[in-house]
Amino acid sequence: MQEYREKERDKEWLDYRKGREVxxxxxxxxxxxxxxxxxxxxxxxxxxxxxxxxxxxxxxxxMALTSYIPPLIDTMYDxxxxxxxxxxxxxxxxxxxxxxxxxxxxxxxxxxxxGARIAFLVGITAAFMAVAIGTSVGLISGxxxxxxxxxxxxxxxxxxxxxxxxxxxxxxxxxxxxxxxxLVIIIGLLRWASVARVIRSQTLSLxxxxxxxxxxxxxxxxxxxxxxHIGPNVLPLSFLYMxxxxxxxxxxxxxxxxxxxxxxxxxxxxxxxxxxxKTGNMFRAPYWLLPPGICISLITLSFYLIGRALDxxxxxxxxxx
Amino acid sequence: xxxxxxxxxxATQIVVSFFIILTLLFVLFRVAPGDPASMVIDPQxxxxxxxxxxxxxxxxxxxxxxxxxxxKNFVKGEFGSSFYYGKPVIEIIGEKLPNTILLxxxxxxxSALAGISWGKVIAWRRGSLLDSxxxxxxxxxxxxxxxxxxxxxxxxxxxxxxxxxxxxxITPELWLNPETGITMKVLDVxxxxxxxxxxxxxxxxxxxxxxMRSSMMETLKEDYIVTARAKGLTERQIRERHAAKNAALxxxxxxxxxxAFSINGGxxxxxxxxxxxxxxxxxxxxxxxxxxxxxxxxxxIAALVLVANLVVDVLYAYLDPRIKY
Numbered sequence: 001m002q003e004y005r006e007k008e009r010d011k012e013w014l015d016y017r018k019g020r021e022v023x024x025x026x027x028x029x030x031x032x033x034x035x036x037x038x039x040x041x042x043x044x045x046x047x048x049x050x051x052x053x054x055x056x057x058x059x060x061x062x063m064a065l066t067s068y069i070p071p072l073i074d075t076m077y078d079x080x081x082x083x084x085x086x087x088x089x090x091x092x093x094x095x096x097x098x099x100x101x102x103x104x105x106x107x108x109x110x111x112x113x114x115g116a117r118i119a120f121l122v123g124i125t126a127a128f129m130a131v132a133i134g135t136s137v138g139l140i141s142g143x144x145x146x147x148x149x150x151x152x153x154x155x156x157x158x159x160x161x162x163x164x165x166x167x168x169x170x171x172x173x174x175x176x177x178x179x180x181x182x183l184v185i186i187i188g189l190l191r192w193a194s195v196a197r198v199i200r201s202q203t204l205s206l207x208x209x210x211x212x213x214x215x216x217x218x219x220x221x222x223x224x225x226x227x228x229h230i231g232p233n234v235l236p237l238s239f240l241y242m243x244x245x246x247x248x249x250x251x252x253x254x255x256x257x258x259x260x261x262x263x264x265x266x267x268x269x270x271x272x273x274x275x276x277x278k279t280g281n282m283f284r285a286p287y288w289l290l291p292p293g294i295c296i297s298l299i300t301l302s303f304y305l306i307g308r309a310l311d312x313x314x315x316x317x318x319x320x321x
Numbered sequence: 322x323x324x325x326x327x328x329x330x331x332a333t334q335i336v337v338s339f340f341i342i343l344t345l346l347f348v349l350f351r352v353a354p355g356d357p358a359s360m361v362i363d364p365q366x367x368x369x370x371x372x373x374x375x376x377x378x379x380x381x382x383x384x385x386x387x388x389x390x391x392x393k394n395f396v397k398g399e400f401g402s403s404f405y406y407g408k409p410v411i412e413i414i415g416e417k418l419p420n421t422i423l424l425x426x427x428x429x430x431x432s433a434l435a436g437i438s439w440g441k442v443i444a445w446r447r448g449s450l451l452d453s454x455x456x457x458x459x460x461x462x463x464x465x466x467x468x469x470x471x472x473x474x475x476x477x478x479x480x481x482x483x484x485x486x487x488x489x490x491i492t493p494e495l496w497l498n499p500e501t502g503i504t505m506k507v508l509d510v511x512x513x514x515x516x517x518x519x520x521x522x523x524x525x526x527x528x529x530x531x532x533m534r535s536s537m538m539e540t541l542k543e544d545y546i547v548t549a550r551a552k553g554l555t556e557r558q559i560r561e562r563h564a565a566k567n568a569a570l571x572x573x574x575x576x577x578x579x580x581a582f583s584i585n586g587g588x589x590x591x592x593x594x595x596x597x598x599x600x601x602x603x604x605x606x607x608x609x610x611x612x613x614x615x616x617x618x619x620x621x622i623a624a625l626v627l628v629a630n631l632v633v634d635v636l637y638a639y640l641d642p643r644i645k646y
Contacts (some may be wrong), residue, residue: 049457049460157334157338158338158341158342160578160581161338161580161581161623161626161627161630162342162581162623163581163582163584163585163588163619163622163623163626164581164582164585165585165588165589166584166585166588166600166603166619166622167619169603169604169607169615170346170349170603170607170615170616170619171349172607173606173607173610173612173615174349174350174612194578247464248582251466251467252585254466254468255466255467255468255585255589258468258589259589259592259604260608261607270468273468273469273472277468277472277593282472282475282476283476283480286476289469289472289473289476292469293466293468293469293470293472293473296466296469297461297464297465297466297469297470300464300466301460301461301464304460304463304464305460308460
């Protein structure tokens with residue numbers, strides 16, 4: 001009876017996949033990929049907050065892309081160096097400057113658009129780095145166990161209790177102002193520990209699975225088992241943690257720029273807030289104070305919402321019945 | 322004596338971690354480009370003078386000796402003098418530390434309590450309008466950009482409505498007046514504390530609430546909840562006594578893990594509100610290239626986080642008798 005049921009279930013699953021494959025119109029490996037993606041998308045799109053996050057993300061991506069346009073129209077729209085010759089001090093929205101200008105007459109809208117580019121750049125690369133390190137450490141630590149595990153996890157413990165932003169502050173005092181790329185590397189080096197923890201526990205359970213035992217018996221090397229057999233199975237989890245990592249990375253960059261330690265060569269949202277705060281315009285210029293803060297909060301919200309929706313795709317237990 | 326042994330082990334670990342952080346910081350300051358003495362060395366000094374100055378700071382000695390001296394001074398409690406204030410670092414820090422602890426612990430405790438009580442209520446009413454609206458509020462609170470919400474609150478409540486002071490911790494005139502009683506002083510500090518506290522509360526509330534909500538929903542699936550129902554207990558009893566108590570445990574764990582992250586926010590809040598704490602002092606010291614002060618302030622904050630982690634661990638062991646060490 002049990003066997004019959006399993007067969008029946010397998011058949012249903014195959015039919016389901018076949019149906020999907022026909023719909024996607026792709027065969028072979030790509031067809032299978034498309035099928036899996038379709039299945040995941042079906043779950044994802046039931047989460048309304050996740051969809052909202054996705055819409056926000058698309059808007060911000062559009063902002064990042066349009067950021068190239070204003071400087072082409074007129075050099076005074078250059079976010080860093082463009083100055084409107086007619087305006088000497090901050091001014092509210094006008095026809096020429098939809099969101100007004102900052103304290104030396106630079107266009108706030110063009111700065112806001114470029115800020116999206118910086119946020120994506122810092123957020124995604126830093127999170128990618130943190131997740132790449134975290135996943136590798138977690139896999140190695142979980143599979144090798146024993147002393148390697150102990151040492152790596154103690155290191156992770158210490159990294160985890162370091163107040164990241166303050167350490168970056170100290171670093172920028174010692175090294176001098178950090179460029180965006182240095183900042184990305186440092187955030188990556190500081191934020192991997194929690195990912196490593198999660199991947200490690202996942203690895204611990206995966207390494208007991210029959211297929212890993214089979215790989216060991218057939219003589220696969222440790223590296224091959226870790227990265228070829230176990231690795232792909234933890235990747236969904238890594239991806240999930242990457243979306244959350246983007247949130248933290250963006251917030252850290254923005255906070256640093258806000259405190260006045262940002263890369264002086266870029267315009268980011270945190271930097272814009274610093275300018276409005278330091279030039280004492282925060283009570284006078286809501287058109288300048290509100291947009292950057294709204295953007296930072298919404299972009300982090302968007303990645304966070306997407307992360308939560310992905311969490312439901314990966315962990316079936318979280319789904320609403 | 323299980324708990325005693327556990328505390329001892331964790332305390333040792335914390336001391337070791339602390340010395341590793343100390344070493345890291347030492348290495349960082351030495352491998353960094355630029356001589357630590359360059360702050361005091363004048364370009365017009367003769368090479369001999371430069372040598373004398375370097376010797377004065379102990380920079381002519383090999384690195385390992387410098388490290389040992391650094392350790393020795395640290396253990397003896399000699400932290401050096403601040404470049405900026407010209408006072409011993411320990412004095413400055415000693416003044417600021419209580420202020421930080423006051424603001425930070427109050428905000429964490431308040432937001433954790435509020436997060437737990439709201440989380441349990443909305444998990445209980447899963448799927449209701451209350452659930453979805455409070456969840457959205459929590460999500461927004463969790464992802465808000467702290468400096469921005471702080472500036473907004475200052476703008477609305479301090480500048481516009483004039484309800485609270487713009488910044489600082491005390492009103493100097495009030496404190497200089499010898500006739501002011503202790504109650505007035507306390508009230509004055511509280512009055513200054515409302516805004517920074519609300520900012521930190523707004524930022525931390527969401528995270529705690531979301532964790533409590535998901536933890537509570539997991540707990541409600543447990544068998545003992547069914548048992549409690551079968552026994553005929555009231556809904557309120559089940560929620561408060563059986564579910565919420567167990568569900569709150571993961572919140573305590575997260576509390577420990579997120580401390581390092583929330584202290585960053587604490588430093589930013591202190592800076593914006595000119596709250597005289599060590600976070601603000603650290604930001605200040607970094608802007609002024611005041612290395613001794615920055616170093617010690619950072620170490621102290623790290624120590625604070627480590628100790629707070631220990632407290633959370635012990636609290637956890639106390640709250641959950643199932644935990645064996």
